[in-house]
Amino acid sequence: MSARESHKTTGFVLRSFSYGESDLIVTFYSNDFGKLKGIAKGAKRSKKRFANVFEPFSLTNIIFTRKSRDMLAFIESCEIIDHYDAVRRDLGKTLIASYFIDLTDHFSPEGKKNDKIFELLQTFLTLLGTEKASDAVVRFFEMRLLKLAGFEPALDHCIMCKTPVTNGLAYYFYATEGGIKCADCAKPQRYDQSISAGTVRTLLLGKDMDIDKIKLIALSDSLAKESRNILVGFISHVLSHEVKSLKVMEQVQKLCL
Ligand SMILES: [Zn+2]
Known part of the structure; x- marks a missing residue:
């Protein structure tokens, strides 16, 4: 098995969907890799590790690993940079x-x-x-x-x-x-x-x-x-x-x- 490379980038959440009981598949638009799809293991259970970060258009700092470019990334950590609260408070803007x-x-x-x-x-x-x-x-x-x-x-x-x-x-x-x-x-x-x-x-x-x-x-x-x-x-x-x-x-x- 080849080792996974670790990367750091900044990205907007484009969308996410549930995968199994506790995981989420998340698609980002990232600064360094363009559109990036990854799996956040246990994201639905671990509120502490991924506190509401995967909402659409949140801007986040992402650390992920993956074996190769065409494979799903493993999201190790994801933290909010900007949640755009002023946008979310207004339905029209959201x-x-x-x-x-x-x-x-x-x-x-x-x-x-x-x-x-x-x-x-x-x-x-x-x-x-x-x-x-x-x-x-x-x-x-x-x-x-x-x-x-x-x-x-x-x-x-x-x-x-x-x-x-x-x-x-x-x-x-x-x-x-x-x-x-x-x-x-x-x-x-x-x-x-x-x-x-x-x-x-x-x-x-x-x-x-x-x-x-x-x-x-x-x-x-x-x-x-x-x-x-x-x-x-x-x-x-x-x-x-x-x-x-x-x-x-x-x-x-x-x-x-
Ligand atoms: Zn003409």
Whole structure:
């Protein structure tokens, strides 16, 4: 039997499920190893050793061993760095954080490190804890994650004639082609919904905007609707399925707000 190597890293809890009577299988998004799956032996019994650390979006310090990269890690210890209590006290924010975590999970292949995605999660969870939850926060997270995961939609020009986005013109988004077309190139059908240059520009701005400025952005109803349709449609297309936590988040928002 080969010896297990011991590692130390920092990671967000993406999800966990019970395994047998007392164990948990936990998936993290870690700084040094990307998505990491491990078993926490006795986690359901040993409250002292793993006190509530395995809740979704908790940021933790993890010590684990494993025989090789493609094998399940043994979680030796796991301690909370940030539990994001301010987020957890607010149902709306908790659902947004759960959506961020879910998206990160969907867009991250196991074992592929991406410190920019780790940083993005950390920045946006901190932002959620301190600022008001808004449509802009959700949409800008989606834009940034898509970019970092290599799926950035083309929104700065028409994908057919390459003309840059011009104020006042209407555009059409094609998820299957990953970008926008101007009205001339799109030849829209009657049921096609146009999007304004303002929506496209706001999303482009939100992709790189200073994090401190996001709190100042309030999307108008039409802008919020258009940008949601673009990004959620595109994400569902890339993943080939809808994201469940988004549905839950939106249903609760409809009921509560
Ligand atoms: Zn065009």
